Amino acid sequence: MGTYIEVEPNVRLYVEDLGQGHPVxxxxxxxxxxxxxxxxxxLLPKNGYRYIGIDFRGFGKSDSPWESYDYDRxxxxVKAVVDKLGLSSFTLLGFSMGGAIAVRYMSRHRQHGVERLVLAGAAAPRFTQSESFPYGTPPEKVDEMIDDTYRDRPAMISDFGAKFTLKKPSPSFEAYMSMLCLEATAHGTIRAMESLRDEDLRHDLSNISVPTSIFQGVKDEICPFELAEETKARIHGSTMIRFEESGHAMLYDEPALFNESLLDLLRAGSGAAAAGRVL
Structure with a gap:
């Protein structure tokens, strides 16, 4: 079921909370x-797990304040949602920007409540290149995307979507994803992209000590494979699952492998009683 949780005065996030069992x-x-x-x-509730999906501020059904889209906020x-739901032992899965926020959560809040971390195509250690970090997207390209958002946001999303998966999606899927992305507000889209451009997680990664799995599309053009390698090198004991035939969104390019890998991790980590996987 869906619910709204106040994370600061007059700002509520939408949270989808389905199923019972170990929370993800x-x-x-x-x-x-x-x-x-x-x-x-x-899939998760069918297999005895609790699905909890959070819409970040400015995105989906959540409120969209004018300010505060930095990683700390x-x-x-996320912590406000975790505390409101009373989560004390859960798996945290972050995709792309969500992976970056997951890393900051782990460092800033001392891994509060997290039993296992999954970083999927994460925008870490940095999304953009810098003088001391040669991987990722040139910051000027991000500036161009921000300019394109002001000029024609639907076209920007369409252009971004062309790099989202390796396999050519159906027109129906493209329309669905565009719809999801256009539910975000324009200023939320821009402010979050500014954070992706400017934030740096290199010092956060060494603070992660829970079991961490990195899911990475080998042919990712948005968060290239080198980012995952750098992230793995900075998180002690982390492991990587390579998605050989995937671009950025491995959950769409290789859905069976993504879902099987996730369920395997959950079963190994939470001691679920279910006898088998239901796919």
């Missing part, structure tokens, strides 16, 4: 919403 908190990518995990919202929003 999903953090979506830019500029979508928790509805991008639609398949997992059905968005990580604080």
């Amino acid at each position: 908190v999903f953090l979506h990518g830019w500029p979508a919403s928790q509805r991008m995990f639609e398949t997992q919202s059905v 968005m990580a604080d929003d």
Whole structure:
């Protein structure tokens, strides 16, 4: 069921909470919403797990204040949801920008309540290149996307979507994803992209000590494979699952592998009683 949780005065986040069992908190990518995990919202409850999807501020059904889209504030929003729901031992899965927020949450809030971390195509350690970090997107390209958002946001989303998956999606899927992305507000889309451009997580990663799995599309053009390698090197004991035939969104390019890998991790980590997986 869906609910709204106040994370600061006059700012509420929409949270989808389905099923029972070990909780798995999903953090979506830019500029979508928790509805991008639609398949997992059905799959996990069928297999005895609790799906919790959060719409970040400015995205999906959540409120969209004018300010405060930095990683610290968005990580604080996640903690407010975790505390309101009384979660004490859960799996945290962050995709793309959601992966970046998950990393900041782990560092800023001392891994509060997290039993296992899954980073999928995460925008970490940095989304953009810098003088000391040669990987990722040139910051000028992000500036161009911000300009395109002012000029023609639907066209910007369409252009971004062309790099989202390796496989050519159906027109219906393209329309669905565009719809999800256009549910975000224009200023939320821009402010979050500014944070993606400017934030740096290199010092956060070493603070992560829970079991961490990195899901990465080998042919990712948005958060290239080098980012995952750098992230893995900075999180002690982390493991990587390579999606050889995937671009950025491995959950759409190789859905069976994504879902099987996630369920395997959950079964290994939570001691679920279910006898088998239902796919």
